[in-house]
Amino acid sequence: MGKEYVNCDRCGAQFESAAHGLCPRCTKEVVIVPKAEYDRLQERDKFLSCLEAAGVDNWEGYEDACAMRDVREDS
Ligand SMILES: [Zn+2]
Numbered sequence: 583m584g585k586e587y588v589n590c591d592r593c594g595a596q597f598e599s600a601a602h603g604l605c606p607r608c609t610k611e612v613v614i615v616p617k618a619e620y621d622r623l624q625e626r627d628k629f630l631s632c633l634e635a636a637g638v639d640n641w642e643g644y645e646d647a648c649a650m651r652d653v654r655e656d657s
Contacts, residue, residue: 587596590605597605604612615623638644 587598589596590608592604592608595605595607
């Protein structure tokens with residue numbers, strides 16, 4: 583019985599066994615989160631996209647918000 587190969591769903595690399603349909607390289611980059619948290623993040627992203635489409639970057643508080651984000655990332 584020969585080895586069976588599958589292709590990674592994400593990067594297309596060929597590998598021997600499937601783990602969530604991803605190759606060992608991509609599996610290292612996968613984060614598993616509860617569905618409720620995933621849904622919450624999706625909703626947040628949807629709303630943020632709406633804000634951006636509505637021109638939130640022209641809002642006077644936008645630069646302050648960017649500065650707050652940068653501080654959080656540094657700490
Ligand atoms: Zn891959």
